[in-house]
Amino acid sequence: MAVQTNTNKVAKSQSIGKYFKNVKAELKKVIWPNKKDLISYTTVVLTTCVMVSVGIWLVDTVFGKALHQIIK
Incomplete structure (x- = not known):
């Protein structure tokens, strides 16, 4: 053993x-990106995150207000 x-x-x-x-x-x-590409990619990712976050916030707000109206 x-x-x-x-x-x-x-x-x-x-x-x-x-x-x-x-x-x-x-x-x-x-193949690592150069500084210009890295900044470009980072900008795209951050912009997309902000846009999706705002979209989710808007949908949540609309559904929240609609639900509040239904419950009243």
């Missing part, structure tokens, strides 16, 4: 090492 446990520990440590090697190799393949 003890031999199997040690073997499992060695196999796990090798698989963890292999995992991090693979992560490093994959990160080298990533």
Whole structure:
């Protein structure tokens, strides 16, 4: 039993090492955006978040007022 446990520990440590090697190799393949692209992408994401938030707020307000009128 003890031999199997040690073997499992060695196999796990090798698989963890292999995992991090693979992560490093994959990160080298990533094409990182330049500053101009990053600012552009960030602006699009923030604008979209604001627009969706305002839309949800408007729908919530309309349904809230309608529900309030129905309950009255």
